[in-house]
Each structure stands twice: as C-alpha cells, then as structure tokens.
C-alpha cells in the first residue's frame with residue numbers, strides 16, 4: 001500500500017486546477033473583460049448612492065458567469081466597505097428549486113442570515129404572497145443597497161412569480177438590484193415580456209469560449225498549479241507558457257477537445273485536471289497527449305454512466321429492449337419488434353405501456369444522449385426509412401448502472417441476465 005506524504009508530485013497547488021468554484025476562484029477573467037465592463041456599468045450607480053440596475057446574464061454552461069459576477073460584486077463590496085457605504089450582496093443558487101416558492105423561502109433565509117448570521121431555518125407553510133411580504137420586510141430591515149443574485153434561475157420553469165413581483169416590490173429606503181443568471185437560452189426567450197423588460201434592464205451575454213481563449217485559460221490555471229510551469233507575459237498566457245512537466249501538445253489538445261464539445265471552461269479544466277492526476281497517480285514526471293486522451297475517455301464514460309443512472313422508468317425500459325436484442329444476438333431489430341418486447345416488459349412489472357410513437361421518442365432521446373447509436377436506412381424502394389438502434393456502451397455498463405428502481409431490476413434479473421449465460 002502507498003503511504004501518504006512520501007511521494008513526489010507534479011502539482012504544487014492542486015486546488016488551482018480544480019474546477020469546483022468553492023475550491024478555487026480565479027482573481028481575474030481577462031477573456032470576459034467586455035462582459036464584466038457591462039456589469040460594472042450596471043452596478044456603478046451603487047457607488048454614487050443610486051440604485052444599481054437589474055441585469056439578466058445569460059450564456060451556455062461553464063462560461064464564467066458565476067465567477068465573473070462574484071468577482072465584480074466582491075470588488076464592489078470592497079469599495080463599499082472602504083467608503084462606509086451600506087451594501088449587501090445575497091447569492092441564491094436556484095438549481096433544484098422548481099418553483100418560485102422555493103426560491104422565495106431560500107431568499108428569506110439568506111436575507112435573515114445577513115442580519116443574524118448562518119443557521120437560519122427555511123420558512124415553511126406560507127403562501128407566496130406572505131413570503132413576498134417577508135422578503136420585503138427583510139430587505140427593509142437590512143436597508144441600504146441590496147444586490148440579489150438569482151443563479152440558475154431557469155430552474156423555476158414557467159413559474160415566474162418571483163421574477164415578476166420582486167423587481168416591482170419597492171421596499172422602503174432600499175436600493176434593490178436583481179441579477180438573474182441562466183444557461184438556458186430557451187428560458188430567456190420564453191419569459192413574459194414584462195418580466196424580461198424589468199429584470200433585463202441590462203442584458204449581458206457570455207458567448208462560448210473558442211479554443212484560443214480556452215488555451216489561455218488553461219495556461220493560467222496550469223501555471224501555479226503545476227511544478228516548474230510559468231507564464232512569461234500575462235497578456236499572452238499560452239504563447240509564453242514555459243513548463244517542464246507539460247508536453248507541448250497537452251494544452252492545445254485539451255482546448256481543442258473542450259472547444260469541440262461545447263467551449264465550456266469547466267469541462268476544459270476538468271479534463272486537464274484529470275489528465276494531470278492520471279500522470280501524477282502513476283508517478284510520472286510529465287503529462288502527455290496520451291494522458292489527455294485517457295482522461296477524455298474516462299470523463300465521457302463517467303458522463304454516460306451518470307446519464308444511465310438518472311434515466312426515468314420509460315426511457316430505462318426502452319434502453320433495456322435494445323440491450324435485450326444485443327444480448328440475444330438480434331442484429332438491429334425494427335422499432336416495432338422492440339416495442340413488442342417493451343410491452344412484454346411492462347406486463348411483467350405491471351406498468352402501463354406507452355404507444356409505439358412515444359416509445360420511438362424515448363429511443364431517440366437515448367440516441368441524443370449517446371447511450372444508443374441510431375442508424376437510419378431505407379427499407380428498399382418506395383418503402384420509406386427505418387431507424388435501427390444499437391447500445392453505444394457495454395451491456396455491463398447498462399446493467400450495472402440501472403439499479404435504482406426495483407421494477408427495472410426485476411426486468412434485468414428475470415428477463416435479461418438469464419439470456420447472458
């Protein structure tokens with residue numbers, strides 16, 4: 001067994017390459033200068049005793065929206081503390097809160113914690129209107145300038161009560177600004193026009209990073225995180241990066257893979273971090289292109305496994321029909337045959353079956369998430385097209401990750417496993 005503490009490492013500060021924002025926050029985001037200037041302009045009135053503007057910040061996942069806003073509001077807070085201005089920033093992460101109601105209970109809790117310190121309870125059993133009055137009361141008790149950040153606000157779906165009411169609340173002697181953040185462009189499109197115009201006094205878009213920007217981001221994170229790795233000119237991080245542990249191809253390959261997937265900085269950092277950890281765990285002194293490729297494969301596999309684990313019942317059953325065909329050696333069966341098998345599964349576990357058309361939608365959803373491979377081909381002259389499906393991953397990966405629901409387990413144990421022997 002390995003002992004802690006007596007190993008050499010390529011890392012000098014591992015946290016710096018950790019994509020988790022609780023672990024490490026960059027001190028500057030040069031790639032987001034334009035967006036942060038826009039935010040600066042929206043918040044600046046706070047420094048002049050006026051009300052900062054409401055802003056709506058949007059862009060795909062992993063684009064520095066959360067860290068950017070946190071950097072800018074911390075900078076404003078520092079200024080306010082220095083000048084003795086009364087300013088409070090409240091950050092509510094709305095992920096998982098599927099109603100305005102939940103966002104409001106969390107907002108009440110956060111506002112109370114501003115006054116009384118951590119450990120306040122979530123209020124429960126109140127009507128939405130009462131919660132709104134509670135929020136207004138709390139805001140008035142705090143006073144001064146209050147900036148409320150509602151991060152991942154798309155979680156509330158169609159229930160936009162809080163977004164409609166809060167900008168109109170007008171608490172007395174409070175200069176209130178609301179910053180809504182979303183990575184769901186559809187949510188922004190679907191917002192009620194009144195909500196959009198009051199919340200989005202300023203709209204700030206974070207467009208996806210390109211491969212060159214990702215190179216610079218990775219170079220800055222790697223310098224300081226890895227041994228003997230430094231940047232010569234901070235305005236040209238990647239171009240002036242010198243490293244004894246990173247081979248030349250590593251950052252370009254990592255950026256190219258992340259840019260091609262989504263331009264997501266979180267994914268790019270995660271990939272580089274995993275590649276470095278693979279090298280470090282093997283006791284190697286350099287990180288190579290192969291480590292990046294292994295890390296990419298590992299993360300893709302992990303994402304597919306998470307995707308399989310979270311499949312709802314109908315999609316899981318649809319996946320099992322294709323898996324059953326693979327195990328039985330049936331080469332790419334027709335959707336109709338898969339649906340027949342699906343009906344047998346449903347009967348076995350006493351569940352109502354969905355129609356063949358909706359079943360086909362489930363198969364297509366699985367193909368969209370790269371769990372199934374879809375092949376569209378002609379049936380022969382004049383006979384139209386047909387879709388054939390195959391499992392993209394190993395049969396074992398499917399069976400091992402579909403274990404949460406006892407009905408699914410029954411189908412696997414009684415109808416699939418016996419065919420594997």
Ligand SMILES: Nc1ncnc2c1ncn2[C@@H]1O[C@H](COP(=O)(O)OP(=O)(O)OP(=O)(O)O)[C@@H](O)[C@H]1O
Nearest residue numbers: 019026029061062063064065066067183217265266
């Ligand atoms: N320009 C940058 N320089 C260095 N690190 C960055 C940069 N942009 C983003 N990051 C890092 O990428 C990760 C994701 O950033 P962040 O959480 O701010 O994204 P986001 O746009 O809010 O994503 P989501 O919509 O998923 O919440 C964090 O680890 C962050 O530190």
